[in-house]
Amino acid sequence: MTHGTNRDSLALARETWRTLEPYHGAVYFSPEAAARYAELGVDRRTGYFASRSAALGAASADLVIATFYNFNPQLVRRAVPAAWEAATPQRFAAARLAGIDATLRRVLGQEIASPEMVRAAELARAAAESAVGHPQGRPLFAAHAALPWPTAPHLVLWHAQTLLREFRGDGHVGALLTAGLSGIESLVTHAAAGDVDAGVLRDSRAWSPQQWDEAVRRLREEGWLDDGPHLALSEDGTRRRAEIEHTTDRLAALPYLTLGPAACAELCSLARPFSLAVAKEVLPWAVARLSAGSA
Secondary structure (H helix, E strand, O other): OOOOOOHHHHHHHHHHHHHHHHHHHHHHOOHHHHHHHHHOOOOHHHHHHHHHHHHHOOOOHHHHHHHHOOOOHHHHHHHOOHHHHHOOHHHHHHHHHHHHHHHHHHHHHHHHHOHHHHHHHHHHHHHHHHHOOOOOOOHHHHHHHOOOOOOOHHHHHHHHHHHHHHHHHHHHHHHHHHHOOOHHHHHHHHHHOOOOOHHHHHHHOOOOHHHHHHHHHHHHHOOOEOOOOOOOEOHHHHHHHHHHHHHHHHHHOHHHHHHOHHHHHHHHHHHHHHHHHHHHHHOHHHHHHHHHHOO
């Protein structure tokens, strides 16, 4: 599965995933999706847990905690299994797809059926389908891979990136476990690397300031963090975090290695305008990186 994973091929795989990720990630911030969840009687946050885990069936809170990994378990337990009393997993999955369909139609207009969209969907689906034969150790990916494919090209592209995202995510959880990081500790090291604001990561996963500070203390004792006044990785923590990211890249590379460099480059070129349009509307913090990637 991992032959040919040199640094250049891993970099291309990561770039392809990053280019398409806003196209998938819009579903978590889509007002149309939130409206569909409200119609089922739940708020946006409960709708997130229910709609993303719906592929697993009526998952228990413990299963969602295990597979989503970095959320405060108390938050998950408030949402699951109460969500299944509001609606079935099948209805939540349908609401998710209807929500992102409405968002993409609103943002992209006639581009949803353009030749560029059709080709991007074809390439992304080929990449995703190459991973379907390798579900071992990847529960969220396997569950989503068992869902039926949509027919509209813009939804084929979205579903393909959903599979690629969960394929990568399951591998990332394995890398975090191997490194000995708990869910909250993985967030702290992510924030310490300077990629995302600590407050955003802490609050979006519902960890209290006290729980966060305790995780920081533990990681300082274990050598992950500097002892200075600001949250920052130590030299050893930087090395260890880089190992996690390298392992994640290596475990996620199969679909992109199968697709090949030329097709990956073509997919990035085709999909970047779609991702950028969606990011400008729904994910403004992703715009700068996508714009830089188009240069």
